[in-house]
Amino acid sequence: MTKKMPPAVRDHAVQIANHEMGHYVVARALGFETGGVSLTITMDLRHQAGASITLARSISSIEAMKEHLEARMMVLFAGAMAQALALKHSSGSRVDKPKATAILRGELGAEQDYAKIRELRHLLRNITYPETDPASSARIAAELKEITDRLWLRTQTIVEALADTISGLGEALVDGLGIVEQWGRATDTYEGVLTREVLERMGLVQAIPAVSVWAGNSHHGDHHS
Secondary structure (H helix, E strand, C coil), rough: CCHHHHHHHHHHHHHHHHHHHHHHHHHCCCCCCCCCCCEEEECCCEEEEEEECCCCCCCCHHHHHHHHHHHHHHHHHHHHHHCCEEECCEEEEEEEEHHHHHHCCCCCCCCHHHHHHHHHHHHHHHHHHHCCCCHHHHHHHHHHHHHHEEEEHHHHHHHHHCCHCCCCHHHHHCCCCCCEEEEEEEEEEEEEEEHHHHHHHHHHHHCCCCCCCCCCCCCCCCCCC
């Protein structure tokens, strides 16, 4: 079906598909249960898309809470990063940081992800640095930056390591898009979904490694999830 899709529409569809697959792949790598991934796109480049991720999990300690918040923030960062992947096969896949930042800041549609990140990082800072005086705005700003920078870099490492998986799944989603028909006539809208069942059977999905949120954070000790 996508053979007839105009190149500009397909290019946009691939970016959005990569964004959703960024959320999906990093969520799986960090141990979240995942469902299907869907994408709808119109000829004038409006889109709706989503990756189903189960946020319910047992949290019985502050340490588990911190791990959950870090993982959730990384999943939210991963969409913009995957959308900003510069696929250069010679030097490997690199996240275009200015583009990823622009996507998150809402210039290209991921402002909801960024709003959630901004909220969650305050909660994470509150429990990571409970001794900080709430009136010490400079110190709080520095702690927020430390958390954000560390999780950004950690997410970037995972997204770049799994770039081929993300782009492969994004392409599979776009390749499955079909034109929506209404009353027997084609509309200007393409839509498609990779269901949980279909995704679970794909080799690319089965090969996603489990990653610890804490890896690379030596000051957290040898905590393993």
